[in-house]
Amino acid sequence: xxxxxxxxxxxxxxxxxxxxxxxxxxxxxxxxxxxxxxxxxxxxxxxxxxxxxxxxxxxxxxxxxxxxxxxxxxxxxxxxxxxxxxxxxxxxxxxxxxxxxxxxxxxxxxxxxxxxxxxxxxxxxxxx
Numbered sequence: 001x002x003x004x005x006x007x008x009x010x011x012x013x014x015x016x017x018x019x020x021x022x023x024x025x026x027x028x029x030x031x032x033x034x035x036x037x038x039x040x041x042x043x044x045x046x047x048x049x050x051x052x053x054x055x056x057x058x059x060x061x062x063x064x065x066x067x068x069x070x071x072x073x074x075x076x077x078x079x080x081x082x083x084x085x086x087x088x089x090x091x092x093x094x095x096x097x098x099x100x101x102x103x104x105x106x107x108x109x110x111x112x113x114x115x116x117x118x119x120x121x122x123x124x125x126x127x128x
Contacts, residue, residue: 025092055085059112067115072123075116082112 023031029040059078066074090105 025088067119070119070123072120075120079113079116079120082109082116086112 029044030037032040034040034043059082062074062078065071066078086105086109090102093099093101093105
């Protein structure tokens, strides 16, 4: 298999993941064919935790590579992903009245993007 095919495969699966995220964001987990709906909150909590673990591990390793290489393009991609995640989550939190999480999202967005933006700007100044 060539690299273009594998990239297309990976990109397609990534887009499917985004689309399922949109479906779950708007329609919730109630749309799933689960017999005992009372387990959904516990399952959703475990799922949310697992996603945060995977996302955190991904950010940890990609972030280390980006900062080690001074790769501002990768940092911009990370900033875009983080901003998308936290803004969308914050908007849904506000819509659903979970106001403490709006504050958490703002703080987490700052904590993640501050070093990215600072480094991107620093690298931009160096290259001038």
